[in-house]
Amino acid sequence: MDNNYLPRFVRIVGIQTETYDTKSFELEFVESSAKEGFRFRPGQFIEAAVLGVGEAPFGLASNPNHPLTFRITVRAVGSVTEALHQLKIGEWVGIRGPFGNGFPFDEVKGKNILFIGGGIGLPPLRSLIEPMLDARSEFQDIQILYGARTPADLVYKDRLLEWEKMKDLRFMMTVDVGDATWVGEVGVVTTLFPKAEIKEENTVVFVCGPPIMIQFVIQELIHLGFSPGNIISTLERYMKCGIGKCGHCAIGHKYICLDGPVFSYQEMMKLPEKVV
Ligand SMILES: Cc1cc2nc3c(=O)[nH]c(=O)nc-3n(C[C@H](O)[C@H](O)[C@H](O)COP(=O)(O)OP(=O)(O)OC[C@H]3O[C@@H](n4cnc5c(N)ncnc54)[C@H](O)[C@@H]3O)c2cc1C
Numbered sequence: 001m002d003n004n005y006l007p008r009f010v011r012i013v014g015i016q017t018e019t020y021d022t023k024s025f026e027l028e029f030v031e032s033s034a035k036e037g038f039r040f041r042p043g044q045f046i047e048a049a050v051l052g053v054g055e056a057p058f059g060l061a062s063n064p065n066h067p068l069t070f071r072i073t074v075r076a077v078g079s080v081t082e083a084l085h086q087l088k089i090g091e092w093v094g095i096r097g098p099f100g101n102g103f104p105f106d107e108v109k110g111k112n113i114l115f116i117g118g119g120i121g122l123p124p125l126r127s128l129i130e131p132m133l134d135a136r137s138e139f140q141d142i143q144i145l146y147g148a149r150t151p152a153d154l155v156y157k158d159r160l161l162e163w164e165k166m167k168d169l170r171f172m173m174t175v176d177v178g179d180a181t182w183v184g185e186v187g188v189v190t191t192l193f194p195k196a197e198i199k200e201e202n203t204v205v206f207v208c209g210p211p212i213m214i215q216f217v218i219q220e221l222i223h224l225g226f227s228p229g230n231i232i233s234t235l236e237r238y239m240k241c242g243i244g245k246c247g248h249c250a251i252g253h254k255y256i257c258l259d260g261p262v263f264s265y266q267e268m269m270k271l272p273e274k275v276v
């Protein structure tokens with residue numbers, strides 16, 4: 001039986017600098033049997049360990065239809081994330097997982113899909129956006145609204161340009177504060193709502209970003225008539241085991257690592273503490 005506490009080793013096969021504090025790492029299992037066996041669902045996460053430093057959870061940010069290599073996008077904020085940023089192509093990282101429940105996929109076929117991402121909230125959403133684009137005919141309208149603090153904070157800039165050009169996808173982005181080169185929208189992501197003509201009917205919304213952004217977005221969606229069950233988001237808590245054993249991530253009787261990190265707003269409202 002697999003031991004969920006034992007990391008398996010992956011090699012860094014690509015590094016992309018996304019912003020001044022964020023890098024994406026393309027990872028591949030060192031053992032080919034592990035590579036073949038690795039499957040994940042959109043919205044799941046892994047625990048990534050830098051030997052001698054520690055481990056931390058990161059959302060899987062790549063398309064689960066192509067699992068032979070996979071991506072995490074990491075903002076450097078402390079010891080593990082800064083140690084990850086020092087690593088070079090060819091070096092090894094320990095990983096455990098995939099863990100967590102993941103986003104609904106089959107359950108939302110036939111619906112209009114609205115993604116609202118803020119800053120580094122786009123990576124987990126991307127693990128759902130890409131397989132939905134692979135199965136484009138199974139969904140109605142797909143719309144992505146993306147906001148970041150400044151143009152320098154936008155991640156996946158090349159892919160954003162491709163999304164902008166796609167005919168069967170509506171994509172809009174904005175920044176809170178522009179710079180001399182920025183000719184796009186300025187304002188927080190909710191300022192895009194009127195222009196984006198978002199409609200509540202038959203629509204499921206996926207929201208990821210900093211807690212304050214999630215809070216304002218959900219408030220506005222509720223104001224527009226969206227039902228809490230059709231608003232899906234993710235929760236972040238300090239984690240250790242990642243598998244529902246240590247209790248670090250518990251909110252009441254729910255473990256964010258096991259019952260989450262994906263929750264509908266309806267589920268969030270039932271938690272014993274205010275989470276958004
Ligand atoms: C399910 C899940 C998915 C995540 N996905 C991503 C991802 O895709 N990309 C990414 O960059 N980060 C992600 N995070 C956050 C990431 O795990 C933390 O940034 C990381 O644990 C920090 O570790 P560190 O050792 O570098 O920082 P530390 O040295 O432990 O802490 C540095 C600073 O960051 C703060 N901090 C640490 N952990 C958290 C946390 N979980 N929430 C808020 N503040 C924290 C500390 O209070 C401290 O101020 C995710 C977290 C969870 C729970």
Ligand code: FES
Nearest residue numbers: 240242246247257
């Ligand atoms: S991280 Fe240990 S129970 Fe969730």
